[in-house]
Amino acid sequence: MPLDATGRARTLAQLMRDSSLSFAGITKPDLAAAVAATDDWIDANQASFNSALPQPFRSAASLPVKTLLFCFVAMRRANRLRAEEDG
Structure with a gap:
């Protein structure tokens, strides 16, 4: 789900901080405009990303898990x- 105007504005604010x-x-x-374009790109390419994921992960993982991945x-x-393993 794309960000709304508030989500985009808060993303911009955090990025600038x-x-x-x-x-x-x-x-x-x-x-x-770059924040908006990135959000739009993610929305437009969600199906392609999902298709690239291997099964059974693709069918078992929720949208939030795929987004965090x-x-x-x-x-x-x-x-x-x-990561902790980096020392």
Whole structure:
């Protein structure tokens, strides 16, 4: 389910609060448009992502679990998710 206007605004606000990120040269409206485009892309590509998941995970996992799986992998790729095993 896509974010509503409040969800997008709160995502934008939290993103702008993240001091580890640099948005030099990016305006607030440009960043807001990027949040909206990302949310739209996730909604448009949900079926493709679901199809890429192997069975039986695909049929057994709920939408929130699949969404968190995507987020965890993306955060790890961005070096934003550490596991206990990393030490």
